[in-house]
Amino acid sequence: MQITVGVGAGAKHLGVDRVVDLGPLHPSAHGAYRLRLTVRDDEVITSAEPLVGHLHRGAEKLFEVRDYRQVLTLANRHDWLAAFCNELAVALAVERMTGMDVPPRAQWLRALLCELNRVMAHLVFLAPLTDPVAAARGREAVQAVLEEASGGRIHFMANRIGGLREDVPAGWAERVAGALDAVEVPEVPTGLAGLGVLSRADALARGVTGPIGRASGVDLDLRRDDPLPAYRELDVRPSVRDGGDAHARVACMVDDLAQAVALARECLRRLPGGPVNLRLPKAVKAPEGSVYTRVEAPLGVSGVHLASRGEKTPWRLKLRTPSFNNVQALSALLPGTPVAQLPLVLGSFAVVVGDIDR
Template sequence: MTPTTETMVGIGGAAESTDMVLNIGPQHPSTHGVLRLKLVLDGERITSAEPVIGYMHRGAEKLFEARDYRQIIMLANRHDWLSAFSNELGVVLAVERMLGMEVPERAVWTRTLLAELNRVLNHLMFLGSYPLELGGITPIFYAFTEREELQHVMEEVSGGRMHYMFNRVGGLKEDLPAGWTTRARAAVADVRSRMDRFDDLVLGNEIFRGRTRGVGVLAPEAVHAYGVSGPIGRASGVDFDLRRDEPYLAYGELQDVLKVVTRQEGDCLARFECLLEQTHNALDLADACLDRIAELPPGPINQRPSPASDSTTARCSGWRPPHRRPRSRPPRTSTNPSAGHAPPTTRPARPTPCAPPSTGCARRSRTSSTRCAPCPAARTGSPWSSG
């Protein structure tokens, strides 16, 4: 008979105080970055979490340095895939503020509208996926149903479902399609009519409330220390919202509609309640923007120049946008002087045209200070005509 060895493992009372160390990531399929979390669990409760962020750096800052302000919009667009429009907005607002650029009113209100629709898309993803972590499968299907309603109108106006690339420095890419505001208003009304599913199905569920109340409490002192903002900070009682306290876009005219939602508990339940109530308010803000856009007269949607609209500029056929350098040709010379050709000559450089005269020559050539013939500034000694 083959001898065997048996090992007895005894588990006594000490096992109750043994913590489990759990690694999440860095290969999680939905973390584009990638984030690794080292968690210490006591049963189902996380007692400590150590984020390992070394996997996340993608060099966006260096990529920004090697591109101009128009090109970095695409990079910022991807910082938060659920808030792509707002990511673009942060870049163009900063550039416009540095340049002192005034954006057309129609663009301001359209940006505000699309920002609020994008906010609803963002919050719906969280409101549907968070119950999924607790075993509630149904809310995620409702969330995606409502997201598709709004996703259709966002895709129609921008051409993209995830990365819209609709903002431009000075306004928006183009005006709204014909009839789009009517379809957007219908989508907002449809989503609002079904938002009570989350109030009843999720917040009304005693299991959900029991497993989120008092969990993950974030004190106001920690909010200030870490610079936490948005619904997470407001759920801990920090009453701060840039849309109200430092208004941008059209929020200064929407103070009667804007509602800053706060809670005092600072737990998971309070954060969910803030997000849900803020989603309701975002739909109200979107309706207010649609009403204001309907009252606006026709006008430009951006500050893009239209050189073909000026007759003098049309005659200046060599006009080029400022980001393109005019091609330079080598001097024309004779290749065979002994054959009786004229001695080598150099063709005089053609003057580089400037911006339309109606704009007062606010644009200078990147390669030369010369002016085109129709430009009055070349004859009157504008300060732009000197090197």
């Protein structure tokens, strides 16, 4: 848009920034959110404001009127690409408050299923930027064994308080090994260097975690830094880069994908026998008090703050979701980005909106 001052040959044209609303975006962007951009005349973004609230689920209030078994059903839905990790974080909170000792086989199966969930989620985000056919082939293979183990294709509901709902079928481990063989770790695409730079200081200020945070030099991975029992025996080496640009973000996700495949293979090799759950009373009640648990979900730290008054329902169950923190970083990394490069930058920045508007 231009503003004209004066008339005739002496008229002057003053450039005026345009405000462009993108969204609410199409559901193929993993939920409806808006980006309010200010764009100069030379088609460069000068400011960006992510606007959320279009997909509000009300999950945290729904938790308060459901018992702990029913809570797990809701807990895996806010990030539909990290369902297993989400329900695990809630199960861990109740188990720690009640002092449950989860059987070793359940601990190793949980780690294995978390890594399979990570592979599936990363392939979804990498597909548009790399080889979509190969990514879809690997994702479908992994999704098939996750569905076989849990009975659910997206919302797995495999966890329960005290372990897993049931053991995996006979021959499942061999089929998982075959599914992992079908996963191709893609090459990092060219043309992303220098786009959408997020500094380490900005990432820390906004609590950005996961591959996006590690791409900006935030060396945090709970599988190594605050590990669950099975992860204590695994060699977790997160990929950390300091570029902070679109290339670094995609490279960290590719590296994370490769590591998840390797960790899943190691879990298969070390999977012990025995039971996968504990016998529970008819009504599970957490004692009065509070606890905070967290896991390394595909997009970053997924945490649960559980406050209980000794009843069979939570008094308060607050979620700390990675996408809620990560999406705020768009306001720091988008200024200076040419509009023509916006799809590449947003493609390198993975968020799930249900995880924001939970």
